[in-house]
Amino acid sequence: MTLHYGSLYWPSTRPNPPAYPSLEGTARCRALIVGGGMAGIMCGHVLARSGISAAVIERDRIASGSTSANTGLLQYSNDMMLSELAAQIGEADAAAFYRECKAAVQQLGLTAGLLARDVGYKPRTSLYLASSEADVPKLRREYEMLDKHGFGVEWWDAERIQSEFPFRKPAGIVTRGDGEINPYLFVVSLAEDAAAHGLAIYERTPLLSISGQKGRFIAKTPSGTIESEFVVRAIGYTPEAASHPWINARLNRSYVIVTKPLPSLADWRDRWLLWETARPYLYLRTTNDGRIMAGGLDEPHSQPVTTGEELNRRSQRLLSEVRKLFPAWGQELQLAYGWCGTFGESADGLPWLGEDPLRPGCYYALGYGGNGTVYSAIASRLIRDLILGEEHPAARIVRLDRRSQNRT
Structure with a gap:
């Protein structure tokens, strides 16, 4: 499936990234990650730095899919407003999810700081603008809910906006704790760091099939096999590859x-x-x-x-x-x-992250939505915790079989 068309900016910032071999023969690891984009490499990085033996297989080159077309905005506010999400899953869970997103932005900044190369991470403030007067009431409701839950937001009226920018909009919410990054440079640099910490990376290695069960999965590729205890599907915007009844993107x-x-x-x-x-x-x-x-x-x-x-x-x-x-x-x-x-x-605006209830030991890291990089950061920690048998505060909210995803 073709994921982008046109002239991409980010790959021009590092035209000759490191290359990794294709899989030849057999290999073993504790966790096999399918997909070498943002979610897959972030998962591999966290697992490798946590001492968990892991491997990534990518059918093309690392960061060659939707990562190259990512705009690199890191925001804890979602395409679905907190107030809208609260109506779907309850106010407590919605606020908890937003807090996880804000913590994930901070995590991304810390991770970027670990890397040898400058990957363009900058902490930023966001201004969420009302496009018209008709949108002001819902934006005000959003401000009040964000403020209620301690997100430290500010309300700007039209005059304040015009005093700070060369345009006028009816109103806006100022949020702090956001950021920006060069997503392509981040992923290829993250892969280098992960490889240095033991992550095995195989490019041009498409997955043909996976058989077995938790504790012993066998993944077949055109020129080899990998045996693993766990499988993580970080397959990006190719939902047909998920082959799962709950993933209806x-x-x-x-x-x-x-x-x-x-x-x-x-x-x-x-x-x-x-x-x-x-x-x-x-x-x-x-x-x-x-x-x-x-x-x-x-x-x-x-x-x-x-x-x-x-x-x-x-x-x-x-x-x-x-x-x-x-x-x-x-x-x-x-x-x-x-x-x-x-x-x-997804129908409810949330990503699909966590273990497959129908196939124990198989995990999904699908950061669908406008905050895919932030969701990938959540996925990396969440899946690491689940593999280690630990709880993660967002696991119940983003699980594959949650009720809210069936709402329209």
């Missing part, structure tokens, strides 16, 4: 542009992350080398566009939206990169 496509570097970003307060209440929504961030990255225009199609003309039409629309927000930059805003990528969502 909605696949959509989204668009991203990256501008040429600007001489100055002085009009952009502290390079905050910006996003809005409209659905589909617009979101913006900056990059280390002074570019603007903007995304949105989501469409209900599972495959990316296939022609430059289709892509350019949406890219120009995104560029027009950025110019509306920052009119002083005008023609200085020039396209450098643009792509269309597939992403998945």
